[in-house]
Each structure stands twice: as structure tokens, then as C-alpha cells.
Amino acid sequence: MTTFADISAVPALRDPHIPADGLYEGHRELRRVPEGWEDRPYGLFELVPQSATIGAEIRGLDLSSPPSPALRNELNRALLEWKVLFFRGQRLSAGAQRAFALAWGELETNPLLTAAGDAKDVARFDRTAVPTFENVWHTDVTFRERPAMGAVLQLREVPPAGGDTMWADMAVAYDNLPREVRDRIDGARAVHDFVPGFARFYPAERLARFQDAFPPVEHPVVRTHPETGRRMLFVNTSFTTRIVGLPREESDRLLRLLFQQAHVPEYQVRFRWQAGDIAFWDNRATQHYAVADYGRHRRVAERVAIAGDRPY
Numbered sequence: 001m002t003t004f005a006d007i008s009a010v011p012a013l014r015d016p017h018i019p020a021d022g023l024y025e026g027h028r029e030l031r032r033v034p035e036g037w038e039d040r041p042y043g044l045f046e047l048v049p050q051s052a053t054i055g056a057e058i059r060g061l062d063l064s065s066p067p068s069p070a071l072r073n074e075l076n077r078a079l080l081e082w083k084v085l086f087f088r089g090q091r092l093s094a095g096a097q098r099a100f101a102l103a104w105g106e107l108e109t110n111p112l113l114t115a116a117g118d119a120k121d122v123a124r125f126d127r128t129a130v131p132t133f134e135n136v137w138h139t140d141v142t143f144r145e146r147p148a149m150g151a152v153l154q155l156r157e158v159p160p161a162g163g164d165t166m167w168a169d170m171a172v173a174y175d176n177l178p179r180e181v182r183d184r185i186d187g188a189r190a191v192h193d194f195v196p197g198f199a200r201f202y203p204a205e206r207l208a209r210f211q212d213a214f215p216p217v218e219h220p221v222v223r224t225h226p227e228t229g230r231r232m233l234f235v236n237t238s239f240t241t242r243i244v245g246l247p248r249e250e251s252d253r254l255l256r257l258l259f260q261q262a263h264v265p266e267y268q269v270r271f272r273w274q275a276g277d278i279a280f281w282d283n284r285a286t287q288h289y290a291v292a293d294y295g296r297h298r299r300v301a302e303r304v305a306i307a308g309d310r311p312y
Contacts, residue, residue, distance in 0.1 A: 022256065022257040022258075022259075022260030022261065022263075023260055023263065023264060028172075028176050028264070028266050028267075029172075029175055029176055030052045030053050030172055030266060031053070031171075031172065031175055032052065032053040032054075032081060032082070033080075033081050033228075034228050034229060034230045037081075037228070039081075040077075042074055042077075042078065043074065044061075044070065044071050044074050045058050045059060045060045045061050045071075045074070045075075046058070046059040046060050047059075047078055047082075049082070050086070050269050050271070051268070051269040052266070053082075053083075053169050053172050053267070054082060054083045054084060054167055054168070054169040054172075054267070054268070054269045054286070055082060055083070055084050055086065055167060055269030055271070056078060056081075056082040056084075056085055056086070057085075057086045057087075057088065058075070058078065058085050058086065058087050059088075061087065062090075063087055063090050063092060063096065063100050063278065064090070064092060064093075064096050065096075065099075066099045066100060066102070066103055067100065067103050072103045072104075075280075076104070079150070079280065079281075079282055080225075080227055080228050080282070083167065083169055083171075083281065083282045083285045083286050084167045084269065084271075084279060084280065084281035084282065084286060084288075085279070085280045085281075086271055086277065086278070086279055087277065087278040087279075087280070088274065088276075088277050089274065089276050089277065090154070090276055090277065090278045091275070091276035092154060092276075092278065093118075094117050094118035094119050094122050094302065095118075095119070097122065097152055097154055097278075097302065097304055098119060098121065098122065098304055100152060100278075100280075101150075101151075101152045101304040101305075101306050104149065104150060104306045105149060105306050105307055106306070106307045107121040107304055107305065107306060107307065108121070108141075108148060108305050108306070108307040109121045109123075109305075110123060110141060110305065111210065111213070112194065112198055112202075112210060112214075117302045121304060121305075122302050122303070122304055123302065123303045123304075123305070124300065124301070124302050125290075125299075125300070125301040125302070125303065126298070126299070126300045126301075127292075127299065128296075128298050134288075134289070134290035134292075135289060135290055135291060135292040136237050136238055136289065137168065137236060137237055137259070137262040137263070137287045137288070137289050138197065138236045138237060138238035138239065138287055138288065138289075139170075139234070139236045139238075139239075139283055139286065139287050139288075140283050140288075140305065141194075141239075141305070142192045142219060142234070142236060142238075142239045142240070143192045143193055143194035143197070143214055143216070143217060143239045144214065144217070145217050145310060146307065146308050146309055146310050147219075147283060147284075147308050147311065148283045148305045148306060148307065148308045149282070149283060149284060149306045149307060149308035149309065150280065150281055150282050150283050150284075150305075150306045150308075151280070151281055151283055151303050151304065151305045151306065152278060152279075152280045152303065152304045152306075153165075153278070153279045153280075153281075153301055153302070153303045153304075154276070154277065154278050154301065154302050154303075155273040155274070155275055155276070155277055155299070155300070155301050156275065156276075156300040156301065156302055157275060157298055157299060157300040158273050158274060158275050158299060159294035159295075159297035159298065159299050160294075160297060161294065162291065162293040162294035162295075162297075163273060163290075163291065163292075163293070163294045163297075163299045164270050164271060164272050164273065164291045165270075165271050165273070165279065165288060165289070165290050165291065166268050166269065166270045166271075166288060166289045166291065167268065167269050167271075167281060167286045167287070167288045167289075168261075168262040168263075168264075168267045168268050168286060168287045168288070168289075169267045169268075169285070169286065170232045170233045170234065170261075170262070170267075170285055170286060170287060171225070171230045171231065171232045171233075171285055172266075172267045173232075173233045173261040173262065173264065173267050174222060174231050174232055174233040174261075176261075176264075176267075177233075177261070181257070182222075184254065185221040185222055185233075185243075185254075185258070186222055187220075187222075188220070188221040188222075188243055188244070188245075189218045189219065189220055189221065189243070189244045189245075190218065190219060190220075190221050190234075190235050190240050190241075190242065190243045190244065190255075191216050191217070191218055191240070191241050191242050191243075191244065192216065192217050192218070192219055192239045192240050192241070193216040193239060193241050194207075194210065194214050194239060195207055195211075196238065196239065196241060197238035197239050216241070218244060219234055219311045220234060220311055220312065221233070221234060221235055221243060221258070222234060223284070223311040223312065224312055225284055225285060226284070226309055226312075230285070232284070232285050233258060233261060234311060235255060235258050235259065236259070236262075236287055237259050240255060240259075242255070243255060262287045262289075270291075283305075283308065284308065284311075
């Protein structure tokens, strides 16, 4: 006969290894900043965390004017620490949205996105006008040699319900991989190609016109953040096609495991939009997913992308 004492002696959870589907139950280490990082208070705004490691709402700022150097530096520290920042009710003009983004560097355009806002470097996302599908975990434009550093997104029109956006912390995702998996991918490189991501909504003849401008590129599977030195998982479902040097079947199996890490809720933040809200995210350290649960209702977003560096 099994007694209560016998049952209580059995571990409640399986060993914390990653099974074939890439996810496991149990403890996860949620480290928001790199080891040795000086965690200081903010003096120019109020910061309200939205999860343990990723996502913070910034209160007490009006972004209609470009940030001063002091404000820019403090916001940049918040971005590095929280990976995505939210600003409620800003209702910025396209010019003000661009001016805010320019404080972080040169803007870039993506010729594959043909719907523009009030300026050529403001991309508009309106599925009622141009059918696109961002409801997949991805990092923007990793098919470029220098993927975007970040993006500033504003919702112009929101559906009555739904249409949230989610972000995942890829530094924490890397931290929680088993040592044997990290040993396999540290130093590995992967191929990124725009075709798989855009073939979902563009015909082949249109995609062919961009293949000379955007040939497949290689990036490290694990990149180093240029400002924090943090190691981060840098593959995504939309654009990463294979790991260099591995047989196709082995590469596919390993990529499936790595892609799954963005799906862990402990690594995520979810933002419920109101018209005029702004999200500013670090594209180097995150993946994001636009939840397409609003049916035939309209959702209009405008995004400004900031040019980035070559991953290493």
C-alpha cells in the first residue's frame, strides 16, 4: 500500500531538461540585467515594470519634442534594462515619431513593406489594406547584414478588443538553455533569408525582384549585445533557415528547439494597446508577435525602424 509519506518523497517535477518539443516545467532563472550591472533609480520619469525581466511603462513624459541628451541617455538605460518601453497616449505626428527615433540613430526603410505613412521611413501596417501576417515570433529584418537596432511603433487605430503585441526576452531564453545546448550553439552561425517570411503574403515573382538586394546572410546563433555584453539567442522562425555546417535534419531539429524558447510565458510581456500608445523595443534582444485575434476589425500601426550594427 502506498502511503502519503511515500508519495511526498517523490519529486513533484521531472528533471529540468528540455524534451523534444523544446519546453519544460520547473524553475527558470529570470535575470533582467547582466551580472555586475549597476541598477540605479530613474530621475527623469517614472518606470513601472510589466513583467519580471521585460517590458516597462514609462510615465511622466511628453514625446512630442525630441528628448534632451540627458533624457535620451536615461531612456536608453531603461531600454537596455527592460528591452521594450511603453508610453501611453502620446498620439505623435509622423514627424514627432521620427524625431524621437532619430535620437537613437539613422532610420532605415524596408522596400518589402510598400505601405507608407506620412514619410517614406514610416511603415504602415493595416491588414485591411495590405494583407500581412505578423502573428509569428520574429525579430525584424534579420535577413539584412545589419538588422535594425530597434523600432518605435505607434497604434493609430485599435480594434474594440484584441490586437495585443507580445515580446520575448531572448537573453533570458539563452540563459535557461541547458549547458549541452549552449555548448552546441556558442560559436555556431545560421543563415537568414527574407523569402520564408515574406512568401506568406507576396507572390514569387515579386520576391524575386529583391533577391539581389537581399541575398541570404549569416549571423551568429548567439549574438552579443553591443552595449551590455549580454549573450542572446538570435534565431527566429520568419527568417532563419539553417545552421551552417549541420546536416539538414539535424539543423531543422535544433532550430525547432531554439524557436520554441520564445513561447515560454515567463520570458514574455504582453501589451494591450490604446490609440496613440508607443512601444519602443530593442530589436537586438527581443522577438515579438502581433496577436491577430480581432477578425475583420481594423488595426492600424505605424513603425519607424532604427538602423543597427552587424551582429557578432
